[in-house]
Amino acid sequence: MKLMIAIFLLSGAAAFRVLAAEAPQAAPTCVQVRDILGTDSKDGKLMTFRMRDGRVLVNHLQGICSDLRFEGFVWSIPGTEEVCERQQSLRVLRSGQTCVLGKFDVVKDKPARPAAP
Numbered sequence: 001m002k003l004m005i006a007i008f009l010l011s012g013a014a015a016f017r018v019l020a021a022e023a024p025q026a027a028p029t030c031v032q033v034r035d036i037l038g039t040d041s042k043d044g045k046l047m048t049f050r051m052r053d054g055r056v057l058v059n060h061l062q063g064i065c066s067d068l069r070f071e072g073f074v075w076s077i078p079g080t081e082e083v084c085e086r087q088q089s090l091r092v093l094r095s096g097q098t099c100v101l102g103k104f105d106v107v108k109d110k111p112a113r114p115a116a117p
Helices: 002-022
Strands: 030-032 036-040 046-051 056-062 074-077 082-084 089-092 096-108
Touching: 046 074
Parallel strands: none
Antiparallel strands: 030 082, 036 046, 046 056, 056 096, 074 089, 089 096
């Protein structure tokens, strides 16, 4: 009986390793800070990023960042060149509230370039 349990546990661990190897995690979406034209949050749940290339991204903040609707912010890691989903935090200027970025979604893709003649 103990031998059967041990075999069962070992086969389960091997299957878990195979499944983990087959499902690689997608790289997080990151944007260059220099490419951000502006940001806005009307509800403290979503943060809209307007980009230089014409894209509009929305970030689903982790939790509610209510003070973000009224005040500006600074990135928690100053001097960073890129901002990545689920990795970057920001601090609201007056209240000091800390907010963490969630997943980015593309609301408007960059405009198509006209075809060359």
